[in-house]
Amino acid sequence: MPVTKKVGDEAYSGSIVKKGEMTGVVIATGSNTFFGKTAKLVASAGGKSPAQEAMFKIGNFLIIVAVVLAVIMVASIPVAMPTVFSITLALGALNLSKKKAIVSRLASIEEMAGVDILCSDKTGTLTKNQLTLGDTTLINAKDAQDVIKIGALASRKEDNDPIDNAVIKALKDQSVLADWTMEKFIPFDPVSKRIEAHLINNNTKEELWAIKGAPQVVAKLSSDPDVQKKVLDTTDALAKRGYRALGVAESKDQGKTWTILGVLSMFDPPRDDSKKTIDDCKREGISVKMITGDDTAIAIETAKKLGMGTNIYNATKVFPKNLDPDHVPADLEKLIAQADGFARVFPEHKYAIVKTLQKQGHIVAMTGDGVNDAPALKQADCGTAVAGATDAARSAAALILTSPGLSVIQTAITEARKIFARITSYTIYRVALTMNIMFLVVLSSILLNFQPLTAIMIVVMSLLDDFQS
Structure with a gap:
């Protein structure tokens, strides 16, 4: 909403003067401005995905086992596993695009599958954005x-x-x-x-x-x-x-x-599909928190109509003025975990909320559409730019929606879980088969005095094993 500025007040960079004129003194430039802080948060946001960590753990485990057995006779490393992962994710991304959700980062599909908290904005996502x-x-x-x-x-x-x-x-x-x-x-x-x-x-x-x-x-x-x-x-x-x-x-x-x-x-009335989508999310173990710049009373009233929790706080009152998103006080961390949402939020609030929830072990999805949402979208495990989002929000997001509403996100999460289930099945099969081959060959050679495997035998065995997957 437009505001009136008087002598002595601060005007943020990027603001538009609708009426009047005034002589101003520049008190901050670059990353020290309010707008600049948002850009700085975007640059520092992000982290290693759970999918990458899981793949490294599986690979390291098999390497250790193979090295131990290699000391005796043979080694078997599943070099095809990253390729299979990438192909499965690419096909999954193609399927998601048909459901109005464009994936900009393949790893986000696996992160999406594990989402347990969805931080959703209100206007245009939960509501129709029509007064x-x-x-x-x-x-x-x-x-x-x-x-x-x-x-x-x-x-x-x-x-x-x-x-x-x-x-x-x-x-x-x-x-x-x-x-x-x-x-x-x-x-x-x-x-x-x-x-x-x-x-x-x-x-x-x-x-x-x-x-x-x-x-x-x-x-x-x-x-x-x-x-x-x-x-x-x-x-x-x-x-x-x-x-x-x-x-x-x-x-x-x-x-x-x-x-x-x-x-x-x-x-601003709720979207027709919002309540059903929120109920579906709850059944799938996903907690939905409302994060909005609107007034607290408006946020609570909307939450009541959608069947969401009404434990919504005014961010400007509960967050300290000089907030360090990387060092949130313990009492505020507890409040973030228990809250059903926050109103009157600024970019650093959104970023701090996402980072705090991640610190507590949650996999977080975050929706947004503006420049001010970019830091939180980039930091989130699955940052989602809703339909009509700015270029800044899209570039920071892992998932870009081409259709309005929360139902598209819920559908994307369901599809991601199916994709991840396929990858999980292949991983279990691959690990079990690799272990089986390694122990079979080693034990056979030791106990039955088999001759070492030839190159042709190894190739044929690999082809027969991988043909099933």
Whole structure:
């Protein structure tokens, strides 16, 4: 949301000035800026995958056994195993691409299969990212549609603003908008925090001034303390339920006196498939945590609708101001493990959450779409760039979704587990067969006085063994 900056305030690099001008003094450059810290986190994120560690352990074990037996007679190292792994993963990646999930790093498939915690953003992943009008609280209006009509008149459809679109869409009789001609339109700005329109009725030539904006701003237009209190109380009640509020007022005397008509409530509804997907994840042993930049109340309300845990904390309050993601306090580590999610998060918070969960032994998947998500996406075992993500997020992610919603991620995890099951089966077979051959040849040579194997015999044996796999 736009904010107003005053003398002495800090403005972050990369910010866009919507209105006004001010002389500034540069206090930080490069990696010392707020934006630069995010880039620095991206550079330091990442680690060795569990799949790589497992492959090294298997290979080392067989090498040790083979070396011991080689001292006696023969050695047998499964040199084909990495090749089989790569081919299986490549075929798995092709299958995942058909299910709207593009793999940018093959090792991430095995990491995905072991995911036990999924950190999901809210807007556009759990929700539709489409503002919708809820109940309307009447102040001086007699009907909710009267409030919506004035709100729609204080909108400009061609701007394609999400709030304007939601208000206009909620108006049942769209034809009434054609009765008015807009003489002047004052768009929203962070100083006034409202939209104002001056209109004339095409039939009666009646003049109308319409306003919609922040409820506390609209409330001040009334000289009645009771009206002001009702608007503010309504706004507080809506905020506790996770709804955004929008005040609507009109004037018929060129803005000399205003009538507060009512307060519109707005929310971003959950996606139709989100609740089922979360339930499926729970059945598969995956814990879903909500990580969002939205307000805590909105996050909790969304969690209630989706059947998620509501133990969601305000990250700006529980995380220390000068946070070192690599050295999170013990009490905060415990809180991260127990929390169902965090709201009001910044890039370093997301990064710290992922790294802390990994430190606790979890395999973590993280979703994101913006530049600020890049450090956490790169650090996560399975960083996932959702549909419509920025180039920075995609380059840092191991999995890129081409379809919106959480269901694609859940499907990808299920498919990854099938792929990993195939690799596990081959590994068990390969290890067992290698051990069998080594001990058979060694014991046969020692106990039955067999002659050493010739090169042709070794080749034929390898072909017959590998043919089954």
